[in-house]
Amino acid sequence: MTIKRKTPTISAKEAAVRYLSRSDHAEQALRQKLLQRGYAEQDADEAIAYCQDYNWLDDARYAATVRRNGIAKGWGALRIQQEMTQKGVHEWLIRQQFEDDTFDWFEHARAVAVRKFGESVAETASMPQKEQARRCRFLQSRGFEFEQIQYALNIEDDYL
Structure with missing residues (x-):
């Protein structure tokens, strides 16, 4: 038995903007969310490019937010890096967040x-x-x- 997905009623761009208006996302996580909601891969890519053009989607900013929030939650660097990886942040951005780290x-x-x-x-x-x-x-x-x-x-x- 296969489950039929309902065709989305709003455009992928609108959906992406709505997701980003609620909370910041990593590019990979946003793409996955759009694909799970039934949007075509090309539509999801266009929506992501649109959001990046307006600087609404920025993986570096998202990684900095995850780092800040992790510290506030009492997490160590290893747990924060794991969270970033799970959320789809690129490995080089994770390394960049902890390079030249002055935090004690x-x-x-x-x-x-x-x-x-x-x-x-x-x-x-x-x-x-x-x-x-x-x-x-x-x-x-x-x-x-x-x-x-x-x-x-x-x-x-x-x-x-």
């Missing part, structure tokens, strides 16, 4: 740990290994690197 990911990891676990983060090294592991897993799931986790939780090298 170590202090960010510590701030996230303090927000989650309170001021007891400073005493993590004296806690049972099970609790240390739980805290490490939390920061790992947020996309922080091992060195950043060690710094944030004041854990010695031999533990990780």
Whole structure:
């Protein structure tokens, strides 16, 4: 049994503008959304070109927004990069967002740990290994690197 898609009632350009008026999208994500809604590939390409001409669709701006929002959510660089990849941001744009990075990911990891676990983060090294592991897993799931986790939780090298 095949499911018939209803023919779209508005043009691909109008649909693209509506999507972009609600939230910013990466080019690949917008293309996929238009194709899923039943628009022809050529119509989707024309709509994307139209939006890019008016600077309504800009992958670099979108990547910067994802980075900013990820930091605000307490994510590390690895999690932010994963989110960008999932949203269809080109690999070279992702690298560009983290090139010459002046953001202090170590202090960010510590701030996230303090927000989650309170001021007891400073005493993590004296806690049972099970609790240390739980805290490490939390920061790992947020996309922080091992060195950043060690710094944030004041854990010695031999533990990780």
